[in-house]
Amino acid sequence: MASQRGEGETTATPLEPADRERARAIPEAAVARLAVYLRVLSGMADQGVTAVSSEELSQAAGVNAAKLRKDLSYIGSYGTRGVGYDVEVLVSHIERILGLTRNHSVAVVGIGNLGHALANYGGFPGRGFPVTALFDVDADLIGVPVGGIPVNHIDEITAVCLEREVSIGVIATPPPAAQSVCDRLVSAGVQCILNFAPVVLQVPDNVEVRKVDLAVEMQILSFHVARRADEAASVSNGNNGLGVDGMVIRP
Amino acid sequence: MASQRGEGETTATPLEPADRERARAIPEAAVARLAVYLRVLSGMADQGVTAVSSEELSQAAGVNAAKLRKDLSYIGSYGTRGVGYDVEVLVSHIERILGLTRNHSVAVVGIGNLGHALANYGGFPGRGFPVTALFDVDADLIGVPVGGIPVNHIDEITAVCLEREVSIGVIATPPPAAQSVCDRLVSAGVQCILNFAPVVLQVPDNVEVRKVDLAVEMQILSFHVARRADEAASVSNGNNGLGVDGMVIRP
DNA sequence: TACCGCTTGTGAACGCATGCACAAAGTCGG
DNA sequence: CCGACTTTGTGCATGCGTTCACAAGCGGTA
CATH class of the missing domain: 1.10.10.10 (Winged helix-like DNA-binding domain superfamily/Winged helix DNA-binding domain)
Structure with a gap:
């Protein structure tokens, strides 16, 4: 750090x-x-x-x-x-x-479907971001290597992150666990977090969070689908330009 | 709900x-x-x-x-x-x-690590986005069900997407395949695309693309790490404002 | 009913990012 | 060495999004 x-x-x-x-x-x-x-x-x-x-x-x-x-x-x-x-x-x-002259070691927390995928990227796309630690709570996963790195128990976050000088934490846990994981990462000195859980994280000012929210992305697309469908409808409709209340639609 | x-x-x-x-x-x-x-x-x-x-x-x-x-x-x-x-x-x-009163069926293309993870989300987070089609080129995958849905060959995109009324296409292929997959989705009438491949897609005006770019996210975080490190340096440079171990200095 | 306190909805000011248009600065050919 | 051509770098205007601040509106209370 x-x-x-x-x-x-x-x-x-x-x-x-x-x-x-x-x-x-x-x-x-x-x-x-x-x-x-x-x-x-x-x-x-x-x-x-x-x-x-x-x-x-x-x-x-x-x-x-x-x-x-x-x-x-x-x-x-x-x-x-x-x-x-x-x-x-x-x-x-x-x-x-962009600070890419330095290696930023990455920890992935939550080795479910997504966590697996992330771990297997093996040194993130573009390199310079080696994944050096994996965490989960599931006893069956502890010690199992994923993408070449053995999974640690989540309780070891602090020690392992400090030891391996993790600078970026990736949260790929179920939503309920996200805030708690985040807190632990922060107390381990991690100042940058990439959050895949659909949760708004509360963090101190000195921590940078970026989120990747699939549901939000899908809903934005959905919005555009709907907007388009409506535009098409109002056109094919002949657009008589007024609704129940007689409001005119287009200038 | x-x-x-x-x-x-x-x-x-x-x-x-x-x-x-x-x-x-x-x-x-x-x-x-x-x-x-x-x-x-x-x-x-x-x-x-x-x-x-x-x-x-x-x-x-x-x-x-x-x-x-x-x-x-x-x-x-x-x-x-x-x-x-x-x-x-x-x-x-x-x-x-947001148009969520309608179901938007989703096709995932590229059933690698990420594609698997996406398919297994099984009806995207928040529901309303059922995954109804999966595609890949790998012969070993064709017909194999992932998250309950059998994988089709990528050549069938047009037919299958039309038949299942896919409105959102998710690209989770390796970068070189992304543009070609995108073109096929578009010609199958898909107007909304969520792109995980680190590629800038070229699409007609009537198609909406959103991209999720892990490398870019990581690099933005990296930028902030670097910026912080420099600020800290310039501070500890002027006045010795630094404790033992990386406790952050904030105004 | 009339008053009081609370919370919304929004006009207006502000600030940031984008796009434009052009001067500055370089290359290349003669 | 000069002049024509190309492409960068950037001041300025424009537009969008955020923030502020307050009037309007509603429920509760006497």
Whole structure:
């Protein structure tokens, strides 16, 4: 964690003061997109592409070119006017800003269907996120290796997380257990949590939580289905434009 | 809860014209929160709570009260001043706006670790989203039931999706297959896609895509770890404000 | 019925993110 | 060495979403 930032070993590449200032100012939405750019750029690098323009990159990333340039400007000016960006340079700068020069060890709690899937990803997509600890309450699972790592009992969270310097905790438990697991992770010094349980977690201010909520995603899609169906209906309806109360619908 | 969801038939409960207008105007961010409110409210209903104030509900949902009221105002005025909201009433109105009065059948493509986990959720969290079709390319999987549903070959997507009236497609394939699978889903008439593959999908305008990107989530967390570490560094740099072991320093 | 206290609903101010448009800065050909 | 062309980086305007603050409305009480 933030604790032993001795210069010794797994030292994160320190940011220059100027970059530090910048990192503080990057909008959350831009950070998410930077991660996407990084993936696209990595793919390009693998295919031997060495240079790219904002236009090309933005298309591949599914955003518009102006936004992409602005996002990149948050991390500094590493392009060449009239030419574009050097893929390798961009990759390394984005990695640095995202803190990917350091390994973040991950603990997965709750080895059910989803937990299994996560553990088997084996070092999360994109690498740099080795899964180093698994936890569950089920006695039948304790000691069984999943994705190469033996499952520990949930009571050992604190000790194991501290020992293995876990920096990211992933909660894949049933909803009722989520808050309690979260509390234990926090008291083990974990400051970043990825929550798959459909529960609103209460955490101290210094802990960052991101949630992945399948039910919510599905319901958002459902909303769009419904909206579309209604639009279609009102069109095919001939849209006489008034309901029971005679309210007019469209300008 | 919306126990009798189908109301007898597959017919979606039609929105009143006034609601239709409203639905069009609800900000995307608010839709996502409405889904959260719905879950919290359902939990309350199960515990016998019948009324709730914006203050209580907002705390349970992890937002501030003003935002909650504004979100609810997008769907109409169903509260009672001086009292609060009737839980049941709110639940049914949110369900209606989100289109949950209709069942949305779901197809999962790619029955790997994640696909297995999704299929086994068996009718997605929160119900109303029955998984009715599974697809993969692996010959060993075809015909094998997962979560009660036999896996079909991916070439049958079009036929099966049309037949089972799939309205939501979930892509859980390896990245290289995602775009092709997406195209097939679209040509089978699926208009909503939930994408777990770390790929930017290209779709026509009339198709809605939501993506769940684990790598991006992890990298956003990584960014925050890094930012924090740097802040801590710059602080302990200027003034020695650091205890023994990584206790966080907060203003 | 009239008053009081509480909670909703919303107009208005604010702040952040997106999109535009262009000057700055570089390459390339002659 | 110069001029034409290309692409970046960014100031500014626009629009959306969040927050604030308060009037309107309702139940309870005398």
